[in-house]
Amino acid sequence: MFYRSNDDETMYCDAIGKLLAQVAPVQRVQALDNRKAFDFELHQALAEVGAWGVGVDESLGGSGGGPVLQVLTLEMLGQQATSMAVFGVIQYMATRLLRQFGTEEQKRQYLEPLCSGKIRASFCMTESGGGTDILTTLKTRAVRSGEGWRLNGSKYWISGATRSDLLIVLARTAEHRSRGISMFLVPAQTGGVTATELNTFAINGYDTCSVSLDDVDLPADAILGTENQGFMQVLGTLNSERLNASAVASGIGRGAHRLAVAYAKEREAFGRPIGQFQALQHKLVHAGVELEAAWTLTLGAARLEEEGRDVSVESAIAKLAASGAGQRAAELGMEVVGGAAFDIDMPMQRYYRDIRLYSFAPLTDSMVANFLGERWLGLPRSY
Numbered sequence: 001m002f003y004r005s006n007d008d009e010t011m012y013c014d015a016i017g018k019l020l021a022q023v024a025p026v027q028r029v030q031a032l033d034n035r036k037a038f039d040f041e042l043h044q045a046l047a048e049v050g051a052w053g054v055g056v057d058e059s060l061g062g063s064g065g066g067p068v069l070q071v072l073t074l075e076m077l078g079q080q081a082t083s084m085a086v087f088g089v090i091q092y093m094a095t096r097l098l099r100q101f102g103t104e105e106q107k108r109q110y111l112e113p114l115c116s117g118k119i120r121a122s123f124c125m126t127e128s129g130g131g132t133d134i135l136t137t138l139k140t141r142a143v144r145s146g147e148g149w150r151l152n153g154s155k156y157w158i159s160g161a162t163r164s165d166l167l168i169v170l171a172r173t174a175e176h177r178s179r180g181i182s183m184f185l186v187p188a189q190t191g192g193v194t195a196t197e198l199n200t201f202a203i204n205g206y207d208t209c210s211v212s213l214d215d216v217d218l219p220a221d222a223i224l225g226t227e228n229q230g231f232m233q234v235l236g237t238l239n240s241e242r243l244n245a246s247a248v249a250s251g252i253g254r255g256a257h258r259l260a261v262a263y264a265k266e267r268e269a270f271g272r273p274i275g276q277f278q279a280l281q282h283k284l285v286h287a288g289v290e291l292e293a294a295w296t297l298t299l300g301a302a303r304l305e306e307e308g309r310d311v312s313v314e315s316a317i318a319k320l321a322a323s324g325a326g327q328r329a330a331e332l333g334m335e336v337v338g339g340a341a342f343d344i345d346m347p348m349q350r351y352y353r354d355i356r357l358y359s360f361a362p363l364t365d366s367m368v369a370n371f372l373g374e375r376w377l378g379l380p381r382s383y
């Protein structure tokens with residue numbers, strides 16, 4: 001609403017909008033979610049319009065564009081196909097890591113197949129000991145073995161791992177706390193890799209998994225980026241991931257809000273639409289204002305990032321705003337829809353469940369606030 005797209009962005013968004021209307025009508029998305037099934041058809045259709053190649057140069061098999069097109073894509077997916085939006089965040093993370101840190105051979109091997117939807121990737125950092133204090137909990141280790149590496153350990157809460165072809169795994173390669181971690185490219189079929197789907201209550205259309213790595217032998221060129229700098233290299237991409245998470249959270253909130261407004265116009269009580277009652281009308285207006293503000297912050301930060309500016313503070317502000325606005329919009333949606341919100345065939349409950357992810361991923365809102373307290377407000381570190 002407050003953002004004027006250029007012609008390329010408008011054309012691209014129109015194409016995504018048409019595709020979603022055709023391939024991912026709400027009943028279909030909901031039915032797949034209820035069956036905990038990944039939408040392969042939508043994934044492929046999005047690949048064909050170039051959605052999975054956004055942010056990757058055409059010369060590498062991508063479709064060009066940058067942070068703005070990525071957030072526009074993810075916000076639209078969040079409004080309608082929430083699990084596919086989460087897939088998109090991981091897809092863009094994987095292609096970004098490969099694009100920034102891959103050798104020419106790694107880029108050639110993986111980028112085109114990822115962008116064209118032939119393969120999918122997972123990002124494996126978190127372990128069962130916890131995601132926030134990751135430098136303490138990360139125990140997966142890679143040791144030199146012959147010409148290459150041998151990996152042992154396990155990962156937890158990994159998106160998409162049972163259906164991924166490629167795992168990007170962070171493992172300890174030296175004793176230094178932060179500069180002793182490397183990234184590895186692990187084909188999912190490698191011996192010793194086992195991904196198991198966890199039984200979770202949300203993001204049902206995209207598996208969340210544990211991954212065991214038992215004596216996984218890798219060649220020397222399986223390292224992505226610089227040995228022992230893997231964690232620092234991942235940190236460098238977190239602004240983009242925060243912005244992409246903000247886009248999904250904004251989208252989910254806007255999806256819930258749109259549904260709530262439509263319902264408030266149709267549903268009647270005491271001879272009038274429930275949206276005529278000021279108690280609901282004002283809440284819907286305030287939730288809409290909050291969502292517009294969050295989305296404007298997200299787009300503004302994405303635009304700055306596209307210009308090459310450091311957006312660590314801006315992306316953190318956008319993430320907090322979008323996570324809060326999205327959660328409150330979904331909560332209000334549940335109130336407006338009343339008992340029907342419990343209907344598993346109605347998407348409101350899905351928005352309400354799925355929005356939770358972005359209150360703690362990729363970083364919890366408390367840790368984002370810690371970062372802002374320190375870096376934005378100049379207050380002493382709180383932990």
Ligand SMILES: Cc1cc2nc3c(=O)[nH]c(=O)nc-3n(C[C@H](O)[C@H](O)[C@H](O)COP(=O)(O)OP(=O)(O)OC[C@H]3O[C@@H](n4cnc5c(N)ncnc54)[C@H](O)[C@@H]3O)c2cc1C
Nearest residue numbers: 123124125126130131132157158159208361362364366383
């Ligand atoms: C559905 C799903 C998908 C995921 N996908 C992936 C993936 O693909 N790849 C991957 O690597 N990880 C993934 N994750 C993991 C995710 O990134 C972590 O859940 C997240 O980093 C938080 O870690 P935690 O859940 O272990 O919380 P914990 O670290 O156990 O934290 C618990 C609580 O303590 C609070 N806390 C901790 N320290 C502080 C502090 N200093 N100040 C204030 N509060 C604090 C936190 O804010 C939080 O509220 C996924 C998780 C889920 C549930």
